[in-house]
């Protein structure tokens with residue numbers, strides 16, 4: 001059985017070969033683009049959610065963020081900061097448990113659900129410097145509770161509550177995005193079926209003695225429609241590709257970082273952009289984040305909404321059922337799932 005990254009990081013002065021990025025990897029750690037630099041907070045738009053229904057200019061700002069970067073920071077989103085603290089706390093308490101205790105939630109080798117590191121498909125796959133706990137949280141009947149920690153004791157209660165808060169916020173985002181394009185407000189939601197599907201991924205990035213040689217997460221676009229990322233309170237690391245340059249996504253206190261995912265790019269016929277992003281780690285501090293991936297039911301076919309297909313803007317994507325398996329296979333082979341959906 002493979003050792004977890006956290007256990008490796010504990011006593012190591014050199015990351016194992018399997019984590020080290022090779023010079024020729026297109027988006028590897030050595031290949032930092034023109035210059036990896038942290039741009040100012042102003043470059044990632046901050047959207048005030050309390051204004052989305054009343055302020056046309058806030059909606060324009062949202063549209064601009066979603067069509068260019070595919071990323072924005074949501075403030076005044078309605079989830080109490082004290083509750084976000086509880087969410088961070090269960091993550092921290094879980095990852096700080098002794099290895100044996102965490103192993104109670106260990107994923108099976110070829111599954112993504114549960115605790116562990118990245119699923120290995122091939123011998124030359126470069127590994128991410130991270131461990132994760134990956135759980136389907138909604139719809140409720142798809143939960144596989146054997147992977148849900150019972151330690152800390154309030155883990156399940158807090159995650160359950162957070163799932164419903166994110167589900168509601170997802171509706172707010174879907175409606176606002178539709179209105180920003182002058183579309184009927186339910187047009188994206190109509191592709192969801194009765195409820196959304198939400199997968200949670202708790203990410204733990206231990207410090208690394210040679211951070212410039214590894215990546216916390218390899219470059220990828222999210223397979224979701226919308227991703228809600230609760231960042232670490234202090235430690236930054238997320239970067240996204242904009243005009244061939246990697247730009248850092250700052251920590252904004254009490255904000256949720258929202259990413260457009262591949263399925264929204266498809267439903268919007270390419271108007272909204274699913275950004276390529278990756279994670280850097282550092283030598284001093286560990287970093288913990290929680291990504292909530294919201295998407296239509298996996299058995300549902302999705303495609304560009306009718307109102308967006310015109311003579312001038314022809315259909316760019318096929319109708320497709322976007323399964324997780326399809327997503328992950330592409331990721332591990334260093335490809336983008338969305339490219340396989342283009343006409």
Ligand SMILES: O=C(O)CCC(=O)C(=O)O
Nearest residue numbers: 201203222238279289291
């Ligand atoms: O940890 C982060 O900052 C980003 C996580 C992410 O991109 C993901 O889980 O898909």
Ligand SMILES: [Fe+2]
Nearest residue numbers: 220221222277
């Ligand atoms: Fe991501």
